[in-house]
Amino acid sequence: MNKNKSIYILGIESSCDDTSAAVIYNGKILSNVIANQEVHAKYGGVVPELASRAHQQNIVPVIQQAIQKANIDKKDLNAIAFTRGPGLMGSLLVGTSFAKSLSLALNIPLIAVNHMQGHVLAHFIEEENQPKPTFPFLCLTISGGHTQIVKISDYFTMEVLGETLDDAVGEAFDKSAKILGLPYPGGPLIDKHAQLGNPNAFTFTKPKVDELNFSFSGLKTGILYFIQKKVKENPDFIKENLNDICASIQKTIVEILFDKLKLAVQKTGITQIAIAGGVSANSEIRKELKASEKKLGWTTYIPKFEYTTDNAGMIAIAGYLKYLKNNFSETNITATSRLKVSDN
Structure with a gap:
């Protein structure tokens, strides 16, 4: 090098x-x-x-x-x-x-x-004042299209330990926002309203998924049925409770992510934890990750918003x-819509 x-x-x-x-x-x-x-x-x-x-x-x-x-x-x-x-x-x-x-x-x-x-x-x-993780570390990669816990052993040696079996977490945020009548992209708006609401106002069932995998489709359906039922009882339910609904949805999603992350730490013994992807801009996820340094003894890495x-x-x-590493590509290389994080 x-x-x-x-x-x-x-x-x-x-x-x-x-x-x-x-x-x-x-x-x-x-x-x-x-x-x-x-x-x-x-x-x-x-x-x-x-x-x-x-x-x-x-x-x-x-x-x-x-x-x-x-x-x-x-x-x-x-x-x-x-x-x-x-x-x-x-x-x-x-x-x-x-x-x-x-x-x-x-x-x-x-x-x-x-x-x-x-x-x-x-x-x-x-970046100034931005420490870098040392290998190995775990990375929670969360976006509109992906939800994965990845073990990073070297710059280009990555192994997926768990991933979503259906919808990605970003999609869960956006679809929940759509149910509430919020414009696209709705994830950041749920975050914004959640900061003004009570996260314990409503309870949503967390899916039971084996090992380190995730599932968000059941949660999405649960939120939809809950909103439909409440709106039938009171047509102004969303308007009157928007901040609390958003805070409760966000709390549930963050808990799902961190339950699996804690399990990954338990299984691997790795306590260096990073987050990446569009959903890592979420304020509650960042807050929870930072708090885990004191609560759980993790060393955490949060990227700059940009x-x-x-x-x-x-x-x-x-x-x-x-x-x-002189790792170059030939000019006949083609784009591919599907790639795993472990594919170089």
Whole structure:
């Protein structure tokens, strides 16, 4: 590994509905530009065809902006890192095609990155006052599409210890918000209302799932039936109790996550715990994780907000770590909508 050389890597992320580009210099982020797609809000979820079209419009200006903000010339770049998968196929193809073209045009290496590994490796971005986990550690990876407990033994040695058998936790938050009539994406709104409510106001049944796996579909159905019953009794029930409902839903989801995390610590003996993924921005999850340092003796790692949701900074750090190992990709590599966190 040559850490003395000046290494500039451009990261490109286009797995879902955000087009992002970042420039990293020896592990430090110089720019991290994200173009959001507002178009999906009126549909209550991401529309794949619209997402890929928006990526085509956004990718050139986003990459130009990232290079300008980093105050470098594209000729200074040493490699192009891009999200190969998992994600929406149409969206991934835009980033993959552009990354290949740019690496050929600049005659520099191409580095394929697993999106899920990027979320975990965001913890290794060089940031002031941001300690990095040491191996091995456990990472609770939570997003709109994933809920996993992963054992990280090395930068690219990851093993899934438990995962959701149906819906992801982000989906559980968003669908619960939809039941309450909140706009998409609803997860952050549940968090916002929950901070003003009583988490013990209502009780929801937690699913019983073996080992370290999760399930959220039953909880979602339980919330739906509960709301339907209460609204039948009182049409203003949601309006009158919104903060308490949100706080109670959030408490239940956080308890489900932490029950499994405690079990994982018990089974592995590993007490270094990190969180990653879009749902790791949730204030209650962050608060609970921090509290577990005193309560349970864990050492915890919480990423900066800007590295929780889909962003190219995490793709750039993964690309940098692969660059140090000379782990490059051929230009005939293809995007793939399905990848496990353990796939390199």
